[in-house]
Amino acid sequence: MIPQTTRDELFDLIGSLTSDRLSAQLRFVVEIDRLKTILRRTPIIDLSRRENDAEHSWHLAMMAMLLREFASPGVDVDKALRMLLVHDIVEIDAGDTFLYDETGQEDQDEREQRAADRLFGMLPAEQGTDLRALWDEFEAHESETARFARTMDRLQPFLHNIFTGGAMWREHGVNAAQVRKRMAVIADGSSQLHQLVLGLLDEAVRREFLPAGPAA
Amino acid sequence: MIPQTTRDELFDLIGSLTSDRLSAQLRFVVEIDRLKTILRRTPIIDLSRRENDAEHSWHLAMMAMLLREFASPGVDVDKALRMLLVHDIVEIDAGDTFLYDETGQEDQDEREQRAADRLFGMLPAEQGTDLRALWDEFEAHESETARFARTMDRLQPFLHNIFTGGAMWREHGVNAAQVRKRMAVIADGSSQLHQLVLGLLDEAVRREFLPAGPAA
Ligand SMILES: [Ca+2]
Numbered sequence: 001m002i003p004q005t006t007r008d009e010l011f012d013l014i015g016s017l018t019s020d021r022l023s024a025q026l027r028f029v030v031e032i033d034r035l036k037t038i039l040r041r042t043p044i045i046d047l048s049r050r051e052n053d054a055e056h057s058w059h060l061a062m063m064a065m066l067l068r069e070f071a072s073p074g075v076d077v078d079k080a081l082r083m084l085l086v087h088d089i090v091e092i093d094a095g096d097t098f099l100y101d102e103t104g105q106e107d108q109d110e111r112e113q114r115a116a117d118r119l120f121g122m123l124p125a126e127q128g129t130d131l132r133a134l135w136d137e138f139e140a141h142e143s144e145t146a147r148f149a150r151t152m153d154r155l156q157p158f159l160h161n162i163f164t165g166g167a168m169w170r171e172h173g174v175n176a177a178q179v180r181k182r183m184a185v186i187a188d189g190s191s192q193l194h195q196l197v198l199g200l201l202d203e204a205v206r207r208e209f210l211p212a213g214p215a216a
Numbered sequence: 217m218i219p220q221t222t223r224d225e226l227f228d229l230i231g232s233l234t235s236d237r238l239s240a241q242l243r244f245v246v247e248i249d250r251l252k253t254i255l256r257r258t259p260i261i262d263l264s265r266r267e268n269d270a271e272h273s274w275h276l277a278m279m280a281m282l283l284r285e286f287a288s289p290g291v292d293v294d295k296a297l298r299m300l301l302v303h304d305i306v307e308i309d310a311g312d313t314f315l316y317d318e319t320g321q322e323d324q325d326e327r328e329q330r331a332a333d334r335l336f337g338m339l340p341a342e343q344g345t346d347l348r349a350l351w352d353e354f355e356a357h358e359s360e361t362a363r364f365a366r367t368m369d370r371l372q373p374f375l376h377n378i379f380t381g382g383a384m385w386r387e388h389g390v391n392a393a394q395v396r397k398r399m400a401v402i403a404d405g406s407s408q409l410h411q412l413v414l415g416l417l418d419e420a421v422r423r424e425f426l427p428a429g430p431a432a
Contacts, residue, residue: 014416030375058273062301081297203226
């Protein structure tokens, strides 16, 4: 990393060369590079390392493009795509909260709200408000667009688990009953995708990628 | 990596559980995970490692969202965003070609065309054709949308270089005259962004992030 003083001097120079508005936008562009260093629990499919939030967000946006036909008619797919690009940015400050960690989830909301204030607050006001609204909509998962986006966010790590022989499930002692519970929301997005997930999960138990867990 | 036989069995199972169409789409979703392993010359800004193509594509799509006001009126920003998500996928087979490597660029086009045939050919026909068209449009950089997308693709590594004290420029012996030449196309996208790049490049030379190179 270059020294913070050099960095500040470079931003001052940008401030003198161009508008305050572009200057603020570029500070944000540089800041969000840190999303590439926020690691998730899930490995990439070749198992060489853990996945980071930036490449995860790219993968989700690609899935939204590719699987748009599974979106219900009320979904704005281009908006879902922007939502997925933005949805994890708060983790720059708040860190990744593991889907199966119920303790970490307790103060997650407060940490993420503070992170959203700081990060989206770096942008010109109306642009920060727009991005914050996109993130709020995703988090509320009430709109059809947000539900479709969440379907992608659940389906992608599930596929990573299937195609790594359940690496993350085994490492963290997750069972199929827990996965089934977390994947239930996929049915809100698409029943065809949900059925497929249930079928693959049964196969994963048969192959001992993860234990079945307590019967429902 | 799980054994190829297990992987094939899992895809066969998906084929039996769902439509051929969704099955092909999911094969592609799994295949493109490999973009996370294609490394670029540019480091991430904290200098901890090189950047990969997937997180790079995410960063460009974010920049297109953030800097949309610099797009000329003919630009379809949502399309530029999809274009940027897709633009490097061929590098899964063809590898990253360094912007300043003139030898590598000779057979780049042929390698990338073959890669596009194989990768986009994995998808249901009309969807593969759509993604290929998006990539072809980006590569041709004739449409205003493609030019705006290219502006993001040049500006992002430039900012990485500036905010890493010219790490990649120095490692690869790149001089400011070469950078100026490569950045000229930014003017097609936005003269305000181009002027800023030129100002920052002068400062980078003053700070010895890179040598000036032969006078123009
Ligand atoms: Ca997350």
